[in-house]
Amino acid sequence: MSAGASPGIKRRDFLRYSSFGLALSSGGITVLAAAKTAAPANSLNPYVMIHDDGRIVIAAPNPDVGQGVNTALPMIVAEELDADWQDVEIILAPIDASRYGAQFAGGSLSVRNRWDELRQMGAAAREMLLRSAAQQWGVPRVELTTQPSKVLHTPSGRTASFAELVAAATEQPVPADGEVVLKARADYRLLGQRVVNAAAADIVRGRPIFGIDVSVPDMVYATYVKCPQVGGVPKTANLDEVKALPGILDAFIIAGNAGPPIFDLRKSIHVAGGVAIVASNTWAAIKARRSLQVDWDTSAASTDDSRAIEATALSAAGRPTGERDVKRLGDPDSAFAKSSSIVSGVYATDFVSHAQLEPQSCVAHATSTEVEVWTSSQTPGFAQSTLAKLFELPAEAIAVHQIRGGGGFGRRLSNEYVREAAVISKHMGKPVKLQWMREDDMAFDFYRSPAYFGLQAALSETGELTGWRNHVVSVSSDGEEANYGAGYRGYNFPDDVVPNVHISQTMVASKTPTGAWRAPISNVYAFAEQSFLHELAEAAGKDHRDFLMAALGADKWFKPDDLASLNTVRARKAIAAVTQAAGWGRALPKGRGLGLGFFFSHAGHVAEVAEVSVNADRQVTVHEVWVAADLGQIVNLSGAENQFQGSIVDGVSALADQRISIRSGAIEQTNFHQYPLLRLPQSPKINVEFLASDYPPSGAGEPALPPVAPAICNAVFNACGERIRSLPISRAGFKVV
Amino acid sequence: MQININGKAHDLSGADPDMPLLWALRDLLGLVGAKYGCGVAQCGACTVWLDDIPVRSCQLPLGAITGREVTTIEGLAGDALHPVQEAWIAHDVAQCGYCQAGQIMSAAALLKRNPNPSLEAIEGAMAGNICRCGTYTRIVDAIQTASTRLQGLSFYEVGQEVAERQTDGGVSV
Numbered sequence: 025m026s027a028g029a030s031p032g033i034k035r036r037d038f039l040r041y042s043s044f045g046l047a048l049s050s051g052g053i054t055v056l057a058a059a060k061t062a063a064p065a066n067s068l069n070p071y072v073m074i075h076d077d078g079r080i081v082i083a084a085p086n087p088d089v090g091q092g093v094n095t096a097l098p099m100i101v102a103e104e105l106d107a108d109w110q111d112v113e114i115i116l117a118p119i120d121a122s123r124y125g126a127q128f129a130g131g132s133l134s135v136r137n138r139w140d141e142l143r144q145m146g147a148a149a150r151e152m153l154l155r156s157a158a159q160q161w162g163v164p165r166v167e168l169t170t171q172p173s174k175v176l177h178t179p180s181g182r183t184a185s186f187a188e189l190v191a192a193a194t195e196q197p198v199p200a201d202g203e204v205v206l207k208a209r210a211d212y213r214l215l216g217q218r219v220v221n222a223a224a225a226d227i228v229r230g231r232p233i234f235g236i237d238v239s240v241p242d243m244v245y246a247t248y249v250k251c252p253q254v255g256g257v258p259k260t261a262n263l264d265e266v267k268a269l270p271g272i273l274d275a276f277i278i279a280g281n282a283g284p285p286i287f288d289l290r291k292s293i294h295v296a297g298g299v300a301i302v303a304s305n306t307w308a309a310i311k312a313r314r315s316l317q318v319d320w321d322t323s324a325a326s327t328d329d330s331r332a333i334e335a336t337a338l339s340a341a342g343r344p345t346g347e348r349d350v351k352r353l354g355d356p357d358s359a360f361a362k363s364s365s366i367v368s369g370v371y372a373t374d375f376v377s378h379a380q381l382e383p384q385s386c387v388a389h390a391t392s393t394e395v396e397v398w399t400s401s402q403t404p405g406f407a408q409s410t411l412a413k414l415f416e417l418p419a420e421a422i423a424v425h426q427i428r429g430g431g432g433f434g435r436r437l438s439n440e441y442v443r444e445a446a447v448i449s450k451h452m453g454k455p456v457k458l459q460w461m462r463e464d465d466m467a468f469d470f471y472r473s474p475a476y477f478g479l480q481a482a483l484s485e486t487g488e489l490t491g492w493r494n495h496v497v498s499v500s501s502d503g504e505e506a507n508y509g510a511g512y513r514g515y516n517f518p519d520d521v522v523p524n525v526h527i528s529q530t531m532v533a534s535k536t537p538t539g540a541w542r543a544p545i546s547n548v549y550a551f552a553e554q555s556f557l558h559e560l561a562e563a564a565g566k567d568h569r570d571f572l573m574a575a576l577g578a579d580k581w582f583k584p585d586d587l588a589s590l591n592t593v594r595a596r597k598a599i600a601a602v603t604q605a606a607g608w609g610r611a612l613p614k615g616r617g618l619g620l621g622f623f624f625s626h627a628g629h630v631a632e633v634a635e636v637s638v639n640a641d642r643q644v645t646v647h648e649v650w651v652a653a654d655l656g657q658i659v660n661l662s663g664a665e666n667q668f669q670g671s672i673v674d675g676v677s678a679l680a681d682q683r684i685s686i687r688s689g690a691i692e693q694t695n696f697h698q699y700p701l702l703r704l705p706q707s708p709k710i711n712v713e714f715l716a717s718d719y720p721p722s723g724a725g726e727p728a729l730p731p732v733a734p735a736i737c738n739a740v741f742n743a744c745g746e747r748i749r750s751l752p753i754s755r756a757g758f759k760v761v
Numbered sequence: 762m763q764i765n766i767n768g769k770a771h772d773l774s775g776a777d778p779d780m781p782l783l784w785a786l787r788d789l790l791g792l793v794g795a796k797y798g799c800g801v802a803q804c805g806a807c808t809v810w811l812d813d814i815p816v817r818s819c820q821l822p823l824g825a826i827t828g829r830e831v832t833t834i835e836g837l838a839g840d841a842l843h844p845v846q847e848a849w850i851a852h853d854v855a856q857c858g859y860c861q862a863g864q865i866m867s868a869a870a871l872l873k874r875n876p877n878p879s880l881e882a883i884e885g886a887m888a889g890n891i892c893r894c895g896t897y898t899r900i901v902d903a904i905q906t907a908s909t910r911l912q913g914l915s916f917y918e919v920g921q922e923v924a925e926r927q928t929d930g931g932v933s934v
Contacts, residue, residue: 088857089857090856090857090858090859090894091856092856218853219853220850220851220853221853221855221856221858223855223858224849224850224853224854224855224858225850226858227849227855227858227861227862228842228846228849228850228855228861228862228865229794229834229835229840229842229846230792230793230794230795230833230834230835230862231794232793233858234796234858234859236793236796236797237793239791245788270777271777305780305784305788305789306784306787306788306797307777307779307780307781307784307785307788308777310784310800311777311779379893380857380893381796381798381804381806381857381859381860381891381892381893381894382796382798382857382859383797383798428857428858429857430796430857430858430859430860431857431859431893431894432857433893459797461800462798462799462800462801463800662853663853666853666856666896666899667856669895669896669898669899670856670894670895670896671895672895673892673894673895673897674893674894674895677895695799695800695801695803696799696801696803696804696891697801697803701804701891701893702895702897703888703889703891704883704884704887704888704890704892704897704900704901705884705885705887705888707895707897707898709898710898
């Protein structure tokens with residue numbers, strides 16, 4: 025049974041909240057009356073519903089946290105349905121695995137995973153409309169075709185709108201997968217075009233579409249104070265004093281779980297211990313925090329010191345091999361023994377916070393028998409299952425509504441704030457909006473893990489890369505498994521191209537929670553490997569582009585049965601296109617340089633060139649970035665380009681001065697004055713080129729991020745001769761201006 | 762405490778004078794276009810106008826603005842669209858959209874005092890508004906488009922044009 029159909033849940037009709045009211049406009053976005061217990065009239069399948077007045081409603085299945093899937097996924101349906109986009113109204117689908125499968129935002133997978141399904145859904149709905157018209161008009165189906173939002177009988181010129189046909193079409197049997205013919209690419213009207221974000225009209229008017237904007241009747245406002253030393257739990261607090269403050273409805277201790285949380289999306293029911301302050305408005309709760317005094321039990325808390333972790337890790341990474349072997353290909357020892365020269369470099373990256381602009385919030389209403397939450401989670405399905413487990417209730421008793429999120433970048437993959445909101449609501453016996461402060465968000469993140477790489481390469485007399493060693497030093501909370509984002513990436517370039525390879529690993533203890541940060545693992549590997557490859561080109565006396573092209577090896581798919589694997593032909597095309605666009609090899613004034621980076625991730629082949637200048641004060645100006653990519657077919661050109669532009673900015677932002685440091689288990693940075701995000705004047709000019717490609721589309725949210733750091737750091741080297749081996753570059757005294 | 766918001770007087774006598782305008786707008790008045798991002802005037806997501814000057818509402822206690830005129834994104838053009846909002850749609854600026862009400866309020870204030878800003882002036886006026894999604898290229902493009910639209914048009918003509926060109930999202934451009 026779907027959550028939406030579960031009995032007993034108080035199905036609040038969204039129409040009661042003007043904020044989330046009815047469809048606002050053509051192409052506008054609203055939250056579905058997820059509440060509807062039966063399939064709405066005129067539904068042709070879970071994705072397509074056509075109103076009598078001509079509006080074509082398409083359900084957007086996956087959470088949108090800015091990656092544009094509320095636009096891109098309905099476009100795929102609309103294309104095969106042959107709907108006029110002006111008639112389309114997009115709703116957010118209810119969270120219901122029986123109808124929509126896995127509804128999540130992660131791994132740049134939404135478009136990739138939904139491509140076949142959504143084409144089929146659109147085409148099947150179109151076929152039902154066509155068959156309905158054939159029956160009504162008594163003509164052969166083959167004489168019918170569609171034009172946007174209508175069926176056309178070519179011999180007679182007779183037409184009927186989808187709206188006129190839909191009621192009868194719902195009686196048609198649903199065509200099986202093989203029964204409908206999908207459009208030829210040449211017949212696309214919508215895919216590949218520039219289509220404006222479906223939420224744009226609401227966004228520019230400041231309409232209430234974000235998690236923080238949710239409001240339900242009788243709702244009260246909560247803040248939740250946790251131990252700065254991550255994993256500590258409260259012993260006592262001055263609750264009576266806090267409860268006496270103006271506007272405060274309650275203050276209470278939640279014993280919670282001691283110890284830092286682990287990034288386990290499916291299983292975790294961890295609720296960090298803390299003190300909840302519940303008030304009649306957000307400000308009263310915030311203000312009361314100033315008066316709160318808590319005595320913490322830190323016996324199970326993290327004692328991390330990021331400086332000590334780094335010192336241990338760098339010392340380990342200086343050794344060519346680590347404690348355990350991960351991979352051996354060919355005969356690396358003999359390749360190094362026979363080499364003409366050996367190049368070494370230790371690369372390091374720091375803890376990084378997500379800093380999505382909308383801090384975590386969640387509205388929850390939990391009783392002893394049911395839980396209802398409104399959340400911007402990237403994994404609303406896991407929110408449902410972990411709430412069921414936490415409250416020991418059947419899944420049917422948990423209703424989760426997906427709400428647009430103000431940025432994700434991996435931060436909303438976990439659902440700890442959803443559980444906190446539900447626990448506080450159950451205590452209060454009322455709906456509660458839990459609002460994390462920015463300081464909470466920065467102190468209790470699942471950070472991008474630091475990573476350390478001891479790289480060594482063997483070069484032949486003619487400058488070929490013959491041997492490759494990578495000693496990966498990973499933080500680990502148990503000494504056995506690397507923490508999320510800190511481990512070995514698996515198959516990769518150049519590891520699986522160079523004939524003789526030795527990958528080894530050493531663990532360094534750390535309890536600080538880490539998780540997925542945009543292009544996890546790839547973002548640190550790209551910096552280390554693509555910078556090191558430039559070092560090798562320099563050592564070999566070769567042009568970086570030529571060296572990279574050669575290092576990619578023979579024309580091949582890395583996994584012949586997997587179209588989402590690295591293809592060296594596609595990779596070389598991207599590198600060739602971007603270097604041509606950037607004028608690779610052109611003369612530049614002193615202090616200016618071009619740098620190149622390539623990375624394959626998320627099924628995308630992406631190459632980037634950065635042009636920077638470096639002055640005597642170590643100020644770095646990133647003037648321009650070129651990016652060329654083979655992502656397969658492009659669904660929404662404007663959306664994909666926007667994701668790429670944003671990834672470049674994010675990459676510059678992170679490499680400039682983003683760094684989380686830890687002392688005695690507590691995060692030292694509290695807000696943006698200590699953790700700067702890139703601002704408009706620092707933002708480079710960006711040129712995006714998507715290569716013509718007939719492969720199925722892949723996701724655009726992540727793969728353009730990894731090449732940014734190496735392209736810029738290689739450009740800095742070419743501009744001033746200084747090699748950057750540690751991020752952020754502020755650690756070496758560079759400043760992005 | 763009486764505060765004028767989008768041309769309408771609101772009596773907030775019962776409210777804590779320390780309460781920042783942001784939370785009064787959001788929790789007491791249901792005007793949620795201004796967003797909470799940092800609470801310390803670093804990100805600009807809460808930008809509104811105080812007597813036509815863009816300010817960070819998260820740092821503005823109610824007690825300090827009695828009798829002043831506040832304009833929020835909801836009051837910028839009502840149900841119609843200001844030329845800046847139109848340009849924002851035309852350039853498909855937003856990704857997540859969370860910062861954009863603040864960006865638009867800063868941009869509209871800039872064009873009100875300087876309808877033809879240089880790139881440097883745009884950079885200066887917009888440096889206080891963070892876009893974590895990185896839509897800066899499009900923000901600059903949209904401001905320049907709005908600027909072109911605003912030049913040479915009388916206030917009446919701009920209003921006419923807004924009315925004529927009123928449009929919604931979801932259009933191909």
